[in-house]
Amino acid sequence: MIFRAADLQKVTLKMLPFSDAASEGLPLGQLLRLALFQVSVGMAGVMLLGTLNRVMIVELGVPALIVALMIAIPVLVAPFRALLGFKSDTYRSAIGWKRIPYLWFGTLWQFGGLAIMPMALLVLSGNTAVDIPEGARQFAAGLAFLLTGIGMHMTQTAGLALAADRADDETRPRVVALLYVMFLLGMLASAVIIGTLLRDFSELKLVQVVQGAAVVTIVLNLIALWKQEKVKPMSREERAAAKPTFGDAWADLMAGGRAGRLLAVVFLGTMAFNMQDVLLEPYGGEILGLSVSATTLLTAAWAIGALLGFAAAARWLAKSTDPYRIAARGILVGLFAFSSVIFAAPLNSGALFFAGAFAIGLGGGLFSVATLTAAMTMPAGGLAGRGLALGAWGAAQATAAGLSTVIGGGLRDVVGGLATQGTFGEALATPSTGYSVVYHTEIGLLFITLIALGPLVRVRAMTGTDKAKFGLADFPT
Numbered sequence: 001m002i003f004r005a006a007d008l009q010k011v012t013l014k015m016l017p018f019s020d021a022a023s024e025g026l027p028l029g030q031l032l033r034l035a036l037f038q039v040s041v042g043m044a045g046v047m048l049l050g051t052l053n054r055v056m057i058v059e060l061g062v063p064a065l066i067v068a069l070m071i072a073i074p075v076l077v078a079p080f081r082a083l084l085g086f087k088s089d090t091y092r093s094a095i096g097w098k099r100i101p102y103l104w105f106g107t108l109w110q111f112g113g114l115a116i117m118p119m120a121l122l123v124l125s126g127n128t129a130v131d132i133p134e135g136a137r138q139f140a141a142g143l144a145f146l147l148t149g150i151g152m153h154m155t156q157t158a159g160l161a162l163a164a165d166r167a168d169d170e171t172r173p174r175v176v177a178l179l180y181v182m183f184l185l186g187m188l189a190s191a192v193i194i195g196t197l198l199r200d201f202s203e204l205k206l207v208q209v210v211q212g213a214a215v216v217t218i219v220l221n222l223i224a225l226w227k228q229e230k231v232k233p234m235s236r237e238e239r240a241a242a243k244p245t246f247g248d249a250w251a252d253l254m255a256g257g258r259a260g261r262l263l264a265v266v267f268l269g270t271m272a273f274n275m276q277d278v279l280l281e282p283y284g285g286e287i288l289g290l291s292v293s294a295t296t297l298l299t300a301a302w303a304i305g306a307l308l309g310f311a312a313a314a315r316w317l318a319k320s321t322d323p324y325r326i327a328a329r330g331i332l333v334g335l336f337a338f339s340s341v342i343f344a345a346p347l348n349s350g351a352l353f354f355a356g357a358f359a360i361g362l363g364g365g366l367f368s369v370a371t372l373t374a375a376m377t378m379p380a381g382g383l384a385g386r387g388l389a390l391g392a393w394g395a396a397q398a399t400a401a402g403l404s405t406v407i408g409g410g411l412r413d414v415v416g417g418l419a420t421q422g423t424f425g426e427a428l429a430t431p432s433t434g435y436s437v438v439y440h441t442e443i444g445l446l447f448i449t450l451i452a453l454g455p456l457v458r459v460r461a462m463t464g465t466d467k468a469k470f471g472l473a474d475f476p477t
Contacts, residue, residue: 023167023168024168025166025167025168026163026166026167026175030166030227030228031163031175031178033223033224033226033228034159034162034163034166034179034224034225034228035163035178035179035182035224036182036220036221036223036224037103037107037155037156037159037220037221037224037225038156038159038179038180038182038183038186039182039183039185039186039189039190039220040107040110040155040186040216040217040220040221040224041110041152041155041156041183041186042182042183042184042185042186042187042188042190043186043187043190043213043216043217044110044114044148044151044152044213044217045152045187046187046190046191046194046299047114047117047190047194047210047213048071048074048145048148048149049071049277049278049299051194051195051198051281052071052117052121052210055121055198055201055206056070056121056124057282057285057286060121060122060124062124063413064278064279064282064409064412064413065406065409065410065412065413066124066138067278067409068278068405068406068408068409068410069142069406069409070124070141070142070145071145071277071278071405072402072403072405072406073142073145073146073149073402074145074146074148074149074150074152074153074402075149075398075399075401075402075405076149076399076402076403077146077149077150077153078149078153078394078395078397078398078399078401078402079395079399080153080395081153081157081391081392081394081395081398082388082391082392082395083391084102084153084154084157084158084391085157085158085161085388085391085392086249086388086391087102088102088157088158088161089161089249089388097229098165098229099158099159099161099162099165099229100158100162100225100228100229102154102155102157102158103154103155103158103159103162103221103224103225104221104225105154106150106151106152106153106154106155106156106157106158107151107155107217107218107221107222107225108151108218109147109148109150109151109154110147110148110150110151110152110155110214110217110221111151111214111215111217111218112147112151112214113143113144113145113146113147113148113149113150113151113214114144114148114210114211114213114214114217115211115214116140116143116144116147117141117144117145117148117210118206118207118209118210118211119140119207120140120141120143120144121141121144121206122203122206122207123136123137123140123141124137124138124140124141153394153398155221156394157391157394159179159224159225160179162228162229163175163179166228166229180310181307181310184303184306184307184310185303187299187303188299188300188303188304188307190213191297191298191299191300191303192297192300194209194213195294195297195300197209199291249388261452261455261456262371262374262456263392263393263396264452265327265371265449265452265453265456266371266393266396266397266400267396267397267399267400268400268445268448268449268452269327269330269331269367269371269445269446269449270396270397270398270400270401270404271400271401271403271404271407271445272331272334272404272442272443272445272446272448272449273334273360273363273364273367273442274400274401274404274405275404275405275407275408275438275441275442275445276338276341276360276408276438276439276442277401277404277405277408278405278408278409279408279409279412279435279438280295280298280341280357280360281295281298282295283341283345283353283432283435284298284350284353286431287345287431287432287435288344288345288348288350288353290350294350298354298357301354301357301358301361302357302358302360302361302364303361304358304361305357305358305359305360305361305362305363305364305365306361306362306364306365306368307361307365308361308362308365309330309333309361309362309363309364309365309366309368309369310365310369312362312366313326313330313365313366313369313370313373322457323369323370323371323373323374324370324374324453324456324457325370325457326366326369326370327366327367327370327371327374327453328450328453328457329366330362330363330364330365330366330367330368330370331363331367331446331449331450331453332363333359333362333363333366334359334360334363334364334367334442334446335443335446336359336363337356337357337358337359337360337362337363338356338360338439338440338442338443338446339356339443340352340353340355340356340359341353341356341357341360341439342436342439342440344356345432345435345436346432368397371393372393374456407441408438408441411434411437411438411441412434412435412437412438413434414434415433415434415437415438416431416433416434416435417434419431419433419434420433
């Protein structure tokens with residue numbers, strides 16, 4: 001059989017599904033290099049929401065409420081994502097750069113936070129030869145999480161906006177889709193590597209792993225941003241020209257009619273899916289007796305579920321399925337997921353627990369894809385740039401994640417303490433009671449999210465608008 005060059009090209013495209021994301025303004029090599037910033041952000045997310053919360057609670061003995069407050073700090077600064085995106089939209093420098101300064105300084109913030117974090121955690125746990133006041137210990141740990149969170153949000157917002165700027169109108173959705181996949185793959189690979197490195201846990205190894213992640217962060221991001229934005233000198237008059245205000249740009253973004261309700265749905269749904277973030281790995285360690293390495297792999301199970309949810313939603317969107325209905329499917333999967341996690345304790349089933357973690361990723365992936373697709377199809381005014389649009393959805397989601405983390409940790413501590421004291425009776429006097437209440441609360445929030453989602457589904461069905469087809473490459477993140 002004789003193969004022609006055209007046949008070989010078709011095979012290559014099938015093997016590289018995102019090769020069609022390249023364009024004249026953003027070649028494939030530069031695109032893949034730029035996508036490395038998503039790997040560093042995914043790695044930091046695994047450290048904060050996966051490994052470190054379990055280590056602090058189980059190995060270092062820090063109260064879950066304190067851990068929840070620390071982990072919530074990075075996501076509580078998320079409302080500034082919209083402002084950061086707007087600032088990068090309107091930033092004017094003498095050499096014409098807009099995104100690179102924000103990407104670079106975000107990298108420095110993220111590196112600095114991870115560099116000081118292991119020492120701050122050891123100080124927080126009280127495992128030091130010098131007696132340090134409790135307030136100073138908590139301040140040091142909070143500062144490390146704050147620096148890392150600011151860096152993650154700044155890096156991701158500016159990086160996504162830069163990629164969207166360089167891509168053309170035809171390839172832009174595929175570019176953003178590739179960046180989303182790189183983020184999840186970064187989380188998946190980091191969870192496996194970090195879990196392997198911490199298989200034999202020690203405080204020295206914790207310091208080495210976290211500070212090693214800081215070095216990897218700055219290396220990846222330097223490679224990512226190198227020569228990604230052209231130098232375009234601006235005149236003094238151009239730099240001095242009047243800029244739009246954030247309020248005007250935000251009003252344009254919210255002028256889509258259903259934007260307010262959609263953001264409310266995103267907020268409630270994210271609260272429901274993320275309240276367990278600080279508790280899932282400690283639950284596996286304390287209740288089911290899993291090791292640090294095994295519980296870290298929960299993040300990998302979640303990431304695989306999220307990728308499958310992403311692919312399933314893309315398939316349905318390609319068939320013009322209503323994105324709000326896809327969001328509802330994600331919520332239904334979430335109901336099964338949290339029920340599985342709850343029943344894992346009385347059945348002492350690690351397999352059921354991992355299935356629940358996988359389903360949390362699957363349901364959350366469906367919900368995230370659907371709501372963000374709906375948000376991106378809403379009309380926006382001319383003052384709302386790409387940075388603001390990409391920051392607004394992330395701000396709503398991450399703010400809800402931060403609040404839910406604090407609430408989840410507080411519920412676990414308060415209810416768990418009362419339960420072990422026998423306040424609720426002998427049958428509930430177990431450590432799993434506090435965790436179970438959190439998971440039941442999440443199930444309740446999922447039902448509330450369905451109620452808030454209902455009017456959007458009805459409006460969509462009655463109007464029949466926004467029926468544009470979306471495939472895997474058309475998902476914006």
